[in-house]
Amino acid sequence: MFRAFAFFREMFDAEAARHQEIASGHAYVDAMALWMVQRPWDFDVLVTENMFGDILSDLGAGIMGGLGVAPSADIGLEHAVFQPCHGSAPDIAGQGVANPFAMILSAAMMLDWLGVKHDHPALLADGARLQAAVDQVLARGDVLTRDLGGTAGTQDAAQAVMAALDAG
Template identity: 50%
Template sequence: MKIMVMDGDGIGPEIVPAGKRCLEAVSEAFQLGLTFEEDQIGLAGIEKYGHACPDEVVERIRAADGAIFGPHDNVSYPPEHQTYANPSGIIRRSLNLYANMRPSKTRPNVPAHVPEMDLVIARENMEGFYADRNMYAGGGEFMANPDLAQSVRNISRARSTDIARAACEFAMQRRKKITIIHKANVMKLTDGLWREACLAVAADYPEIEVEEVILDAFAAHIVRRPADFDVVICSNMYGDIFSDLASELAGGLGLGGSVNASDTDCIAQCAHGSAPDIAGQNIANPTAMIISCAMMLTWLAAKHEKPEFNEAAIALEGALGAQLAEGRTRDLGGDMDCDAFAGAVAERI
């Protein structure tokens, strides 16, 4: 199987090769037959193609079996390259990557802000308040006059159903519980439709326990009782916010793994950003990227019915957990650099 690799901006050229190194190790150990091809996005994409995420790269990802997608620092792009959607928005919309799955869990010997947590934020990825991907033509933000800015929020039954079903399928492989986040007591039409669609899907899974939590109350509950949650279903912006909070509670954004997936495509992409303040110093934590790569293996196992890919994902997660328990990067109180940490995980595999 072919995996496309794109470093991206900031710490991307450090953490993406770390993830690739771990995939190479499990591919050899479990005879997965992974091959890798590289291309450029972000500032390197602008230099090579004249665009931060050109059609050529999108089509190469589409033709591959999976991809490792580095972070982007679009605020640093030249002004003419800030007029279109950022690389994440482009790739998610182009490939219909409607499901953004973001796990957060506490791990032995890893400093955390809560004693126990193991949850997944299932974030709808295609609409909501995100102005770069919720309109067919034109932007989702506009100004009626110099003193009034407005934004359109899209909530559709189809997109809500898609993420709810993906979340339920994920929950069936875990503790069989979902939590639906909404503000339907105030946003009666948009969050009301979201709630209705999610509950309709959940009714198809009688084994799953269903909980509803109002948006602002969840901000308190995830801190007070994080161990009670399994798969948490959120619309786009809510999921973006709560997944960062969950990662921080578990130990930091350096642990924030993530995949963006559809029924046909999957990319491993960290939940965190490009961290330009530490770029080029080899001190970034590659854990989130390694987790993302393991999640992509699980997705490939399900799509292609290849149990060896699932075994490889479990082995990669196990090697990562064992390494975190004994040695970590600086953000987690250790003294290892990015390369050394990735090498140690690969060696354990």
């Protein structure tokens, strides 16, 4: 085992011991990848070092429909960063064809986190409304970007979410 992995595991075990009310365990990344495909509903939070986290987050995105619908959050004790999993996609930059759903869903996650962190029910409700609007657009299937088999551009997809928000 690499020294960095042993250090990471030592830190995880020490923190897990302080929170015994939370189930914790260890797994090799290849076994975790299999379990994520077989039973993704069994996992809420995976604590990994960066390399395996990148691999498993891409797998998770694929399970849920692709990088275009995969929100992401890096959450610390006091602060958090929310962004889509897919990165900047320089190959399509400026073309108006990027899928905005992951960014919008990341904003919904941010509202939810802020609502919980600050005990603010309105933020929780807004996060849920935003999530529901994206879910509605995806379920209808009439405004999908090319990564999801459609022809809609970034603006059209974002406007469809806005329309769902206005209607809801």
